[in-house]
Amino acid sequence: MLIVDAVQNAKAGHPGMALGMAEVGYVLYRHAMKYNPRNHKWFNRDRFVLSAGHGCLLQYVCLHLAGFQSVQLEDLKRLCKMGSRTPGHPENVVTEGIEVTTGPLGQGVANAVGLALAEAHLAARFNKPDAVVVDHRTYCIMSDGCAMEGISHEAAALAAHWKLNKLTLIYDDNHNTIDGPTSLVLSEDISARFKSLGWNTIMVENIHDNLSSFKEALMAAANETKKPTFIR
Secondary structure, three states, X not given: OHHHHHHHHHOOOOHHHHHHOHHHHHHHHHHHOOXXXXXXXXXXXXXXXXXXXXXXXXXXHHHHHHOOOOOOHHHHHXXXXXXOOOOOOOOXXXXXXXXXXXXXXXXXXXXXXXXXXXXXXXXXXXXEOOEOOOOOOEEEEEOHHHHHOHHHXXXXXXXXXXXXXXXXXXXXXXXXXXXXXXXXXOOOOHHHHHHHHOOEEEOOOOOOOOHHHHHHHHHHHHHOOOXXXXXX
C-alpha cells in the first residue's frame, strides 16, 4: 500500500514493477542480502542494482522498511518531486542505500557485472585461507527493456566467461510494456539466451502464491560455484 499511496500522491511514477516484484524485494531485503542500514557503506555488504530503474519505488519502500534513514515516510510522499530523496530513477548521490544510478535500460546489468567482477578480483587478491575479508554477493533486477538492450547481452557474456558465480540476475518477465504486450517487439527465449552464454538458469513460475520457490532459487544460486545465476 505504500507503493499505491506514493504513486497516487505524486500523480507520477511506475507502480507496476514495484507491485509485481514486491515479493522479490521483500525476500531479498528480509532474508537474502546482508547489509547494515546504519552504515550504508559497510565494505562487505551485498550489492543490489535496479537495472529497471523506473521501478525505483520498489527499492525506496524496501530501504524504508529495512531501516535506512534515507527514505522516511515524508520522502515517499515526495516521490518524483524536485529536490527529494526519492527521484523517478534511483540516484546513488541522492539516496543512501542506492548503489548505482540507473536510467538507461540494460546499463544496470553491466554495472552489476562490474560490481561482481570487483568482488572476485578483490577476493582473489586479499583473501587468505584463515582470513576471508571480501565475500559478498551482487543482485540485480532487470526488465524486458533491459533484455532488449545490447549492453546487457554483452555484459552477461563476460560474466559467464569470468565465472562470476556470486552474481544473481533476476528477470521480471511480466509480459508488459507501456504500449502493450512484450510480444509486440520480443519473441526470443531470454532464458535460453542466458543458458547459451553459460549462466545457471532457473524459472520461478508463481512467486505470488509460493514465496519459498524464490527462496529456493536464491539458495541454488548461492550453492553454484562456477556460473552466474539467471532467475526468471
